[in-house]
Amino acid sequence: MNHWTQLSIEYANQRSYLDDLFHVYPTIPEGIRDLDGELWKKVEKAFKKKDNATLLETLLKMDLFPIKDSYVAYLKRDKASLKRNPATVDRLCGRLYEMGLDKIFSRSSEPKETNCQIGPLFKRWVNNKSLGIAPVKLAEFLKAKGNAILDASDAEMMAFAKEHLNYTHNKGLDFIGRFNGKYVIGEAKFLTDFGGHQNAQFNDAISTLKAKGVKATTIAILDGVLYIKGKNKMHKDITGKLKKENIVSALVLREFLYQL
Known part of the structure; x- marks a missing residue:
């Protein structure tokens, strides 16, 4: 077993x-998202007029659409599809009218999910010496x-690693x-948890x-649930087929670096 993985x-x-x-x-968690005042006025107006096309078109311009639906991402990426798919527009608007304006506002202004914010935090911690x-x-x-320690953007780090360290992998x-x-x-x-997206993150690293x-x-x-002893795949991997690799918690990283 790698000493630093064991310590972690x-x-x-x-x-x-x-x-x-x-x-x-x-x-x-961040505070609620700031909604564009002008956009929200258009939402209110379209909602009161029951103008389905304008209501949906305006809400799709916001960072967060107020309902989860498998068809929303497509509509966001192809605005012209709103005109071609009136039944989908009506179906979604039916749900919006059922929710009411207060709930639409509340859902559209929800904070970003924690996972979306995690990315820059490690670098911020490193930058604090x-x-x-x-x-x-x-x-x-x-x-x-x-x-x-190099202070650089993701792209700059990739470029440096390619030029100086023969790094040809496509991950940042x-x-x-x-x-x-x-x-x-x-x-x-x-x-932060087992399964799905988190397994993909583990595999990337x-x-x-x-x-x-x-x-x-x-x-x-790596930090999080992979260090919980048990039969979960991540823990089995780091104590099995990956047991000789340098897998370390950020909390033991300093000691790892200075002993190199």
């Missing part, structure tokens, strides 16, 4: 793991003689550092970890 599992099962992890991923040093921009990173990176003269790259994920021919130490900075 022990941390999650013996210590105040979630309390500490909150410093990395402070997933506080949580790993002991402040990340630096590319020019300084290239010049630095000692330990350094959340971390590029150099410690004790060794480059380290990896993806960071907070896996592992595929980056196992990328071939990379001139760097590859790691998967």
Whole structure:
């Protein structure tokens, strides 16, 4: 078993793991979404007039459509389809009238889901010198003689890894550092539950970890339910076929980096 994976599992099962992890991923729900005032006036007007086409067309311009329906994404991407599919428009509007304006407003202004906000939080934590040093921009990173962490956008990280580290994988990176003269790259994920989308996130991080021919130490900075002991697939993988890989919690990442 990889020492750092073992430490991560022990941390999650013996210590105040979630309390500490909150410093990395402070997933506080955002306030309600701000709705465009002009758009909302059009919604109210169309609702009162029972103008189905205008009501739906206007609501589709908002960030969040107030009802979950399998056909909404198609209508959003092909506005012309509203005119071609009057029965679908009428069906959706029937549900909207049944909801009433107050509920439409409430649903349209719901906060973003926590999962949608998690992405930038790891980088924000790193940028707060949580790993002991402040990340630096590319020019300084290239010049630095000692330990350094790259502060860059996803695209810049990919470009750097391709040019300097022979990274040819198509997945983005959340971390590029150099410690004790060794480059380290990896993806960071907070896996909040089992199944579906979370399994895909896990697989993404592992595929980056196992990328071939990379001139760097590859790691998967993973946190969440995968460290819960049991028969879940993620835990079985990290203690089985992946047990020799560098799978580490963000909470033991600092120690991992400085011992390289």
